[in-house]
Amino acid sequence: MYYDRMPQDPVMLLSLVNTKLRDDYSSLEALCDDMQLDAKELQAKLLQIGYVYDPALNKFV
Numbered sequence: 045m046y047y048d049r050m051p052q053d054p055v056m057l058l059s060l061v062n063t064k065l066r067d068d069y070s071s072l073e074a075l076c077d078d079m080q081l082d083a084k085e086l087q088a089k090l091l092q093i094g095y096v097y098d099p100a101l102n103k104f105v
Contacts, residue, residue, distance in 0.1 A: 050081070054093045061086065062103045072097050 051057045061075070069075040076083040087097055095104040 054089055057086075058090055058093065058095055058104055061090070065102050065104075069102075071099065071102060 051060055064075055064079075065072065069078065072083055072086075075081070076086065090096070090104050097103075098105045
């Protein structure tokens with residue numbers, strides 16, 4: 045799973061994911077499909093630091 049190569053620090057993960065969403069992907073679903081990530085796991089990890097995915101903005105806020 046690609047997730048193993050993602051930053052384990054939630055703040056670094058947030059930065060990487062939001063950058064990828066801004067530059068390369070039109071949705072969280074597209075990012076997760078392409079990078080073989082579990083969307084629920086990713087969302088749970090970022091919720092630990094108070095961030096949730098906003099589909100209208102296509103980023104975690």
